[in-house]
Amino acid sequence: MGEFELIERFFKRNQAATPAPTAPEAPDSIALGIGDDCALLQPAPGMQLAVSTDLLVEGRHFFADVDPAALGHKALAVNLSDLAAMGAEPLAFTLALALPPERAQDEAWLAALAQGLFALADAHGCPLVGGDTTAGPLTLCITVFGQVPAGHALRRDGARAGDDLWVSGTLGDARLALAALRGEIDLPAEALAQARQRLERPTPRLALGTALRGIAHSAIDVSDGLAGDLGHILKASQVGAVIKVADASRLIAARALLAGAEGPFGLKSLLPFILTGGDDYELAFTAPPAARAAVQAAAQRAATPVTRIGRIEAEPGLRLIDADGHATPLAARAFDHFA
Template identity: 75%
Template sequence: MSEFDLIERFFRQKWAAAPTQQAQAATDSIVLGIGDDCALLQPAPGQQLAVSCDMLVEGRHFFADVDAAALGHKALAVNLSDLAAMGAEPLGFTLALALPPARAQDAPWLDALSDGLLALAAQHACPLVGGDTTAGPLNLCITVFGQLPAGQALRRDGARAGDELWVSGTLGDARLALQALRGDIALPPAALATARARLERPTPRLALGRALRGIASSAIDLSDGLAGDLGHILAASRVGACVDLDAASNLIAVRACLAGASGPFGQDFWRRTVLAGGDDYELAFTAPAAAHAAVRAAAQAAATPVTRIGRIEAAPGLRPTDGAGQPLVLTAQSFDHFG
């Protein structure tokens, strides 16, 4: 199978056959898609472009035996999560795909990969508009394009002392799945299945990001762990934060399944899991205390649970506490590719 046959069969034809009205409506912003030297996108009047790029590398970001459909889903989901953190809506994406020769000839695997990728693309009206394929170690690099009203982007530099600190959804389950798959901890089958789904099929919080425009003072998606990602907001905004790690660790979805289980599952373990765990792809955001009801209403409108886990303070630094507000001394750090 040639490079161009692969693109035509597994990507362009599949998107053209997408059955949902939502998927087809996405083509309204595409002046020119796959098949030329560049795609041409047309943002709506008064909109700004939001652009992000993420790479998934075999052995670094995913296991060699990962389900291909899950891999396709995650490759796009992590990019859509960046759009969510800015309050943007998708316009389209490009895919740069490096394939070992054996994978390039594995039609069932390519079918599953493109199914997972394009199903999420159709769900969020985000068409594939171009890219590249080459031979090499398995690597998926996606660039996603979005739009949002000019001047309304959720940024990292807007947090102010007195703001409340919130997170969406659940935290820490992806980290637990990674530890279990590496053999570092043991999880019961049901708990592992739930945690693994969070690791391999994260949910980009696009509706929440859009709903928070004009309400949140800053936002970021949680890809490398709460400590590191929140640290980016604190550095950009030149503030600090007090974080209730017990409130945050209560958001681990599978924690209840492990009550009384043997292993390292004590309170400090849970705290470190949410502080340093990665791959959650939830949103962490700040908002003025006066906007508390507006945050709740935005979350309800987006059908996304949110939890307040702390507050922004003037003094720089991240200060973890327990549920009673007592300071905690923890050394866990977020993921760093070169750390």
């Protein structure tokens, strides 16, 4: 199977022979999709384009035996999470795909990859409009395009001293699954299944991101660990932050399933998973205390739980404090793609 047959069969939709699902009607923002040298996008009047690219490499970002449907889902989800962090709505995406020979000829694997990719794309009205394929180590590179009202994007440089610090969903579960899959820890089967779902099928918080426009002062998606990603907000906004360990400890969803399990699953051991684990794809954002009711209302509309875990301060740096107000050291680092 050659490059163009592969594209026609698995990634160019509305084709009778394709194993991928039939595409929904293209939105008005897509003037021209797959089939020419470029796609043509038309954002709505008064909107700005939001563009983001993420790269997933086998052995670096996912295991070789990962479920291909889960891989397709995650490849797009991590990009949609960037749009969520900016409060943007998806428009379209492109896919660049490098395949080793055995994958390029594995029709069942390709069909599952396309199914996972398009299921998430359809759920968020984000059609595939172009890309490229080549032979090489298994690599997926997606560029996603979104739109946000001009002047209303959630950015990293808007945090202000006195803001509350919030996090959506849960943190640490994906890193917990990774540690178990690497053989670093033993997890009960139920806890591993729950944590692995968070690792392989993250949920992009698009509804929350758009709901927070006009409420949050700043936002970022948590991809490389809360401590490291929050550091980007602090640097861009020239502020510091305090995180309350007791509040942060409630974030790891699988913790309730670890009671009595063998291994170090106390709060002290789990805290690095929560703060530096990565692969969570939740939103960390800041908002003034006066907006607490508005934040909770936005979270309810988006059907996404949020937790207030600290505050923004004028003094630079990130500090952790325990229930007695004492500083708690954090030795672990955030994920580094070149470490």
